[in-house]
Amino acid sequence: MEVELFNLHGKKALVTGGNTGIGLGMALGLAQAGAVVAITGRDQEKNSAACARLCAVQPGCLQAVFDLEELAGIEPFYRSVSQELGGVDILLNNAGMQCRGRAEEIDVRDLNRIIAVNLTAPYVLSQCFAREHIANGTPGVIVFTASLMSEAARKGTSAYTLTKGGIRQLVRALAVDWAEFGIRVNGIGPGYIQTEMTRPLVQDSEFDAWVKKRTPLGRWGKPDDFAGAAVFLASDAARFITGQILYVDGGWLATF
Ligand SMILES: NC(=O)c1ccc[n+]([C@@H]2O[C@H](COP(=O)([O-])OP(=O)(O)OC[C@H]3O[C@@H](n4cnc5c(N)ncnc54)[C@H](OP(=O)(O)O)[C@@H]3O)[C@@H](O)[C@H]2O)c1
Secondary structure, eight states: OOOGGOOOOOEEEEETTTTHHHHHHHHHHHHHHOOOOOOOOOOHHHHHHHHHHHHHSTTOOEEEETTTTTTGGGHHHHHHHHHHHHHSSEEEOOOOOOOOGGGGOOOOEEEHEEEEEEIIIHHHHHHHHHHHOOOOOOOOOEEEEEGGTTOOOOOOOOOOOHHHHHHHHHHHHHHHGGGGGGGGEEEEEOSSBBSTTTTTHHTHHHHHHHHHHHHHHHBBOOGGHHHHHHHHHHHHTTOOOOEEEEEEEEGGGGGG
């Protein structure tokens, strides 16, 4: 097999939520494969620390502070990052938030907020990316971060499950719309991964034991488990793959 297929030298990537957790795991993978990566998040300190790690792997990586809830600012934000990077070949729509609580108790403002961050913002960012590539006649790759909640539901996560189910269908819809322009659209679906987002679950000993028992590979996932999947989908190795979700879940969805 040609290892060269996975080479991302000369490619530029934008990773939302790339300053920590799964996003940083994927960003580091892309940088190790040769891509220059821009990461974004709201927290300047987290951005700077992550950017330093990325630059140690691939000089020229950069960071930009941006809050994806500011939907009207997404287009100018995308344009400025694209200009600074010299174009964006790979867009990883990874940033996301959780909203826990029983469905009858969810405040509609919290519902609108999670829809904005997890669904509307990546949709709008993808539009910006696609418009640029369609205008320039250049191919591109988009990867969304989906979830087990794209396929199944768990008590107390209705708002989150709504957004991640939407991501699964969005991946298919955009893949179909943009295939003719050479834009591939796929998703990565994490299982239970140890990050800031799942800290309350990891600290709950009963839940922690359930995850380890329920996951065939017997452990929580780690951010660096995502480097390989991100590089694969972003690279020419996946050149005939579009509209798919690749689950990186230790086998969770394979059993019940
Ligand atoms: N951990 C899991 O088990 C798991 C499972 C399935 C799917 N996922 C998905 O994986 C993705 C990454 O989650 P994670 O577990 O790595 O969580 P995390 O460590 O909490 O990271 C979340 C990232 O999103 C960014 N972010 C959140 N809200 C934002 C906003 N309004 N504007 C811009 N950036 C924002 C955060 O940066 P700032 O705080 O600096 O803004 C951070 O970089 C999410 O889409 C999540 O739904 C996680």
